[in-house]
Amino acid sequence: MNINPVLLKELKVRMRGWKAAGIIAAYLLILSLVALFIMYNAFMNPYSSTIDPQVSIGAYTGLAIIQFILIMFIVPALTAGAISGEREKQTLDLVLCTRLRPISIITGKLFASTSQTLLLIIASLPLFSMVFMFGGISIKEILQLFGFYIVTAVAVGCIGIFYSACLRRTTAATVLTYGTVAFLAFGTIFIGVFYVDILYKANYKDFLPIFYANPIVGFSSLLAGQFGYYRGGMGILPGLFLSGNTAKSIDPWLGNVIFDIVFSAVLLVLSAIRINPVRRGIFSFFTLRKRAKKA
Amino acid sequence: MLSIKGLNKKYGRFQAVSDLNLEIAEGEIFGFVGPNGAGKTTTMKIMCGLLKATSGEISLDGVDVIKHSKEIKEKIGYMPDFFGVYDDLKVSEYLEFYASIYNIKGPDRKKITDDLLELVDLSGKRETYVDSLSRGMKQRLCLARSLVHNPRLLVLDEPASGMDPRARIEMKEILRNLKDMGKTIIISSHILPELSELCTGIGIIDKGRMVASGSVDEIMQRVYSKKVIKLKVRDRLDDAVLILKEYPFIEKLVSDDNNIKASFDGGDEEMSRVLSALVNGGIPVVSFAQLNGNLEDVFMKVTKGDDRQ
Numbered sequence: 177m178n179i180n181p182v183l184l185k186e187l188k189v190r191m192r193g194w195k196a197a198g199i200i201a202a203y204l205l206i207l208s209l210v211a212l213f214i215m216y217n218a219f220m221n222p223y224s225s226t227i228d229p230q231v232s233i234g235a236y237t238g239l240a241i242i243q244f245i246l247i248m249f250i251v252p253a254l255t256a257g258a259i260s261g262e263r264e265k266q267t268l269d270l271v272l273c274t275r276l277r278p279i280s281i282i283t284g285k286l287f288a289s290t291s292q293t294l295l296l297i298i299a300s301l302p303l304f305s306m307v308f309m310f311g312g313i314s315i316k317e318i319l320q321l322f323g324f325y326i327v328t329a330v331a332v333g334c335i336g337i338f339y340s341a342c343l344r345r346t347t348a349a350t351v352l353t354y355g356t357v358a359f360l361a362f363g364t365i366f367i368g369v370f371y372v373d374i375l376y377k378a379n380y381k382d383f384l385p386i387f388y389a390n391p392i393v394g395f396s397s398l399l400a401g402q403f404g405y406y407r408g409g410m411g412i413l414p415g416l417f418l419s420g421n422t423a424k425s426i427d428p429w430l431g432n433v434i435f436d437i438v439f440s441a442v443l444l445v446l447s448a449i450r451i452n453p454v455r456r457g458i459f460s461f462f463t464l465r466k467r468a469k470k471a
Numbered sequence: 472m473l474s475i476k477g478l479n480k481k482y483g484r485f486q487a488v489s490d491l492n493l494e495i496a497e498g499e500i501f502g503f504v505g506p507n508g509a510g511k512t513t514t515m516k517i518m519c520g521l522l523k524a525t526s527g528e529i530s531l532d533g534v535d536v537i538k539h540s541k542e543i544k545e546k547i548g549y550m551p552d553f554f555g556v557y558d559d560l561k562v563s564e565y566l567e568f569y570a571s572i573y574n575i576k577g578p579d580r581k582k583i584t585d586d587l588l589e590l591v592d593l594s595g596k597r598e599t600y601v602d603s604l605s606r607g608m609k610q611r612l613c614l615a616r617s618l619v620h621n622p623r624l625l626v627l628d629e630p631a632s633g634m635d636p637r638a639r640i641e642m643k644e645i646l647r648n649l650k651d652m653g654k655t656i657i658i659s660s661h662i663l664p665e666l667s668e669l670c671t672g673i674g675i676i677d678k679g680r681m682v683a684s685g686s687v688d689e690i691m692q693r694v695y696s697k698k699v700i701k702l703k704v705r706d707r708l709d710d711a712v713l714i715l716k717e718y719p720f721i722e723k724l725v726s727d728d729n730n731i732k733a734s735f736d737g738g739d740e741e742m743s744r745v746l747s748a749l750v751n752g753g754i755p756v757v758s759f760a761q762l763n764g765n766l767e768d769v770f771m772k773v774t775k776g777d778d779r780q
Contacts, residue, residue, distance in 0.1 A: 181571040189559045265555035270616070273519045273549045274572045275541055453516075454523045454537055 182276070182284025183291075190292055203246060203296050207303050210242045211235060215306075232310030237399060239304060240321055243297070244328075244395055248357055251293055251329050255336025256350040258285040259451060260343055272453055279448040286330070286337050286444065293329045297322060317402045324398050324429065328391055331436035332357055334443040341447035357391075364390045369413055387416050387428060389439075394432025401427060472497040472655055473518070473624060478527035480513050480679075487513045489679045491527070495657065495672070497623075500650055502666040502687075503659035505676035511659040512552060514676070515628050518657070519549040531624065545573070548617035552629040552659075556601040556609055562588070563597045566615060573620040587615040591645055607638030614645065625649065627658045643669065698735045699762040700742065705729065705755035714752050718745060732762070 190196055218231040259282075262268040271281055301322075307313045335356050339349040368384045387393045393416065417428065426434075449455050478491040488510040495501045503511050516522040518529055520540040529536040536543045556565065566584045575583060588594045591611040596604065604612065610630060617625060630646075631639045646669060649656060660666050666673065667687050674684035683690050704711050708729055715721050720737040735742070746759050 178574070181568060184571065185557070185560070185564075185568045188564065189557060192559045265557070266551075266553050267555045267557060269516075269521055269549075269551055270554060270569075270613075271572075273521055273544060273547070274569065275544045275620075276572050277541070453521045454540055 180280055180284040180287065182271070182281055183287050186284060186288030187291060190288060196292070196295075199250075199292075200296060200299050203250070204299060204303070206246065207239060207242060207300055210238055211303055211306060214238045232307045232312040233403060235310075236304070236307045236313050236317075239300075239307075240395075240399060243300060243325065244391075247293060247297075247325055247329050248332060248361070248391070250296070251289070251332040252336045252350060252353040252357060254289040254292055255286070255333045256340050256353045257346040258289060258337050259340040259447070260346045260349050261340070263344060264346060268451070272451065277448075278452040279444070281451065282337060282341065282444055282447045286333050289336075290326070290330055290333050293333070294326065297325050297329075313402075320402070321398065324395065324433065327433050327436050328395075331391075331440045334440040334447075338443040338447045338450075341450040360389055361392050365393075365413070365416070368416060372413075383417055383428065383431075388431035388435045391432060391436075394429045394436075397427055397432070398429035401429065472499075472532060473657070474528075474530050475514075475518075476528045478514065478517065478529065479525045480510070480517060480522070481525045487679055488517075488524075491676070491679070491681050493674060493681065493684065495655065497655055498653055499672055500646075500656045500658065500670045502670035502673035503657060503676065504666065504673055505659075509676045510679040511676055512628055515549070515626050515657070515659065516551075519547055519626055520544060521549070545620060546623050548620070548622035548625045550610075550613050550617045550625070550627045550630055552632060554613055556604075556612070558600070558602045560601050561597070562593060562599050562601055562604070562612060565601050565612065566619060569616050569619045575619070583619065587618055590618070590648065591615045592641065607634045607641070610634065610638075611642070611645065614642075618649075623655060625654050625656045625658075627656065629659055631660060698737075699732060700735045700745075700760065701730065701732050701762045702749075702759040703730050703757040705757055707754050710752065711749060711754045711756075714748055714754065715745065717748075721745070729757075735761075 214231075214235045218234065259268065262271070272278070301318075304318055332353075336349070336353040339352045339356075340346070343349045343352070364386050368386045371386075372384060473493070473495040475491055475493040478488055479486070480488040491510075491514060503515070505511050513522065517524045518536065520536060520543060524537070531543055531546060534543060560568070563584055566587060567580055570580045570583055585594070588597060591614055593608060593611060593615070596608065601609070601612065610633075614627070614630060617627075627646075631642045634642060646656065646658070650669070658666065658670070670687060672684070672686050673690060675682050675690070702711070706729065708726060708731070711731060712724060712726055715724060715731065715733060718741070720741050721733050721735055723734045725732045742761070746756070749756050749759075
């Protein structure tokens with residue numbers, strides 16, 4: 177099997193030295209502290225002599241949320257320098273003048289940073305398995321959650337790679353990546369709320385499609401579904417529900433996963449076009465046809 | 472082997488390369504000479520598929536470089552003038568990374584890496600981290616990198632820039648080896664005298680235009696249509712000048728100390744007549760020779776200095 181050479185090299189370089197181990201240690205430390213805090217509160221409750229089955233749900237939710245936030249913060253930092261960093265180090269031309277296709281360079285970079293995130297996610301599994309002690313959460317739910325993490329991490333990674341391919345400076349790419357993630361998480365809610373408020377007042381009964389792009393909505397929907405909270409569609413705001421509220425609409429988490437996959441694919445292709453030095457312009461297809469007609 | 476026809480490259484309004492034509496034959500070492508900003512790097516980048524030409528054609532063995540860039544990239548090795556290296560990568564790993572891009576695997580990869588490190592004299596640095604190498608070593612490593620896939624054409628942009636004299640000589644030695652291996656090499660440099668020894672042909676580019684191209688001798692002759700003779704006498708300088716001035720083919724004369732430089736419009740026979748006249752006139756001639764113009768003078772004459780902004 178041929179492994180993408182860029183991926184192989186990136187993994188070698190990224191895992192070398194103390195940096196990678198340091199990131200994992202810091203990451204697990206934060207998660208462990210959160211888990212400890214939740215446990216401490218549950219067991220040291222002076223008013224209760226039994227273990228509340230809600231503890232496992234609370235611990236699971238707490239860890240899941242913290243892990244989700246950490247991914248949103250770490251992935252942009254890992255990806256926004258992927259291409260612009262090569263440009264700054266003047267190594268991009270050296271790879272571009274080889275037979276490697278631009279899309280291979282982009283996917284190699286993406287998978288390398290995603291693998292690093294994947295490593296963090298997998299390293300956190302033992303912490304998550306703690307909730308099995310109390311019951312209430314099954315392996316299926318954990319796998320579903322981790323699958324959602326990976327799709328989200330890849331989508332955020334693609335945003336980072338895209339800005340990194342478009343901009344010369346890593347700093348600018350990092351800022352724009354965080355900005356775009358913030359827009360998806362919060363901006364879409366503002367836009368949706370204003371849109372519904374101005375055009376429909378409170379009479380909007382469907383799920384507003386823009387919320388499918390929102391990772392927080394998708395994540396909340398996934399957790400709510402896992403706990404069986406779906407009754408009544410869980411309307412939060414006009415146009416925003418945590419489950420498919422009508423027969424036609426799909427669950428928001430599934431909508432979010434589909435959006436993430438399509439969005440990632442588009443960004444990857446655009447990034448590959450961007451770094452190809454002899455790319456044809458977007459409109460060259462049409463000019464070529466015009467020329468052919470004239471001839 | 473390589474043919475460039477009517478190449479143009481514009482950056483906005485700035486014309487970096489204009490109507491450049493060039494033919495390079497197999498096995499040739501072609502020196503690309505020109506002041507900074509003349510369009511050398513731009514032309515070289517277009518050759519390697521790293522930049523899109525505004526118009527014009529470049530073909531390698533009759534295959535269009537732009538349309539078939541993937542096949543062409545297998546045949547060209549490129550070394551840019553500025554380049555970086557990855558931190559946290561060892562010398563051998565660096566070469567193995569590029570070898571893996573060209574699908575070179577297993578024992579072949581190790582053999583090629585070893586051979587190339589030997590060629591550029593870095594065998595002792597296999598396990599050293601690339602970013603701790605000296606500049607000259609990095610340049611040699613980059614040259615080795617451009618050879619990983621055994622390309623037929625090497626495009627080297629200022630391979631000796633920023634090197635100390637010793638490193639330059641070493642680089643020249645490596646290039647000579649590559650020439651013996653039958654590689655076609657296009658090399659740009661501002662170190663002209665060194666190029667003139669190495670190259671079979673040169674092209675002088677200025678403000679995006681090819682102002683002169685051909686073999687080193689041809690260009691010398693074209694620029695120096697008149698020869699210059701230089702002679703040194705022990706004394707009686709004035710008498711020597713008087714004798715020289717009698718000949719119509721001696722045009723300009725400059726003398727200082729005991730040296731005389733004269734521009735001379737004639738062949739070997741006229742030269743020997745002048746020398747015997749001087750000796751017969753009892754002038755103590757110490758040396759008498761035709762001055763070889765060097766490439767640097769040619770360059771200054773053809774490009775009329777680097778006065779751009």
